[in-house]
């Protein structure tokens with residue numbers, strides 16, 4: 001299909017614009033990284049709880065204001081360990097959201113637990129506490145909620161339900177690094193939180209993850225689970241896994257921790273620009289974060305409501321792609337569309353779960369410092385047609 005360039009004044013020819021992807025990794029200055037590499041090479045200490053990973057853990061614990069912060073090689077292993085930590089009864093049910101990345105549901109299934117999917121709230125697409133309440137049964141052992149798109153869950157309501165029914169409350173905080181809830185970093189909410197430091201995430205170590213909890217005792221048990229259950233040279237005390245982060249990645253983390261706030265602020269300003277361009281357009285819904293929370297600036301989510309717009313979500317995505325702007329359908333399909341979970345219900349107070357409506361509407365637009373005014377002009381053009 002050939003793209004007919006519109007002749008609006010001030011519009012930028014598509015071929016002059018570099019392809020733009022939904023995310024772009026935040027990378028530190030290579031000279032600074034080279035200094036770290038020289039040190040790592042000289043020490044020969046390249047992994048296994050080396051000094052840089054310990055330093056990064058300490059800095060993250062201070063930044064996130066938690067007593068326990070343990071680094072991982074990725075967030076998926078972090079989620080596996082966070083669920084393992086609480087000795088949930090085998091086969092018991094963990095209530096979660098279908099509007100998330102595959103790793104959330106898979107981490108439940110890999111622990112021989114049963115994911116139970118419940119509906120999401122219309123305002124911010126986080127898990128709906130009323131639907132959670134409907135799904136609680138004698139078999140329920142935990143809630144695994146997701147601060148999806150960096151929108152923070154209704155923690156008060158979820159914690160109340162967890163306390164009332166004796167459930168563990170674990171957060172997949174992969175999108176929420178640097179976000180606050182009532183002035184508290186989200187790392188301290190619930191029984192445990194898991195952050196992703198994958199290259200697509202704002203604060204990243206190329207691949208990486210972090211478990212945080214409010215209990216100092218968890219430091220030792222998470223350490224053991226991360227290190228094959230090896231307590232010392234002669235004792236293996238738990239069924240652990242290899243979740244260690246190496247020193248090169250820890251060095252990238254130390255450097256990125258110094259610059260991520262600058263990138264976050266640029267993204268905040270960009271979000272404001274998107275709001276100016278997109279608000280008030282018929283059928284285009286912008287994401288609303290709850291009042292007592294701050295945005296992590298991980299994703300810029302729009303929803304395109306086909307009943308009120310000329311183009312549907314897929315057509316908008318296509319028209320953006322014709323202009324070399326590659327938006328992503330996060331999250332479509334949703335977990336209940338995946339083969340292992342197909343035909344599992346989404347428990348909801350509505351006749352038709354809102355997640356089924358939202359999945360046809362969601363589109364994440366590029367949110368990072370390489371997005372220029374020229375890109376925004378092109379995006380605005382597409383949305384005006386829409």
Ligand SMILES: *Cc1c(COP(=O)(O)O)cnc(C)c1O
Pocket residue numbers: 074075076077100101103104146172174175196197198207208209
């Ligand atoms: C990125 C992501 C993960 C997995 O993170 P990895 O570090 O890639 O394992 C888990 N959950 C959500 C919601 C994510 O977006």
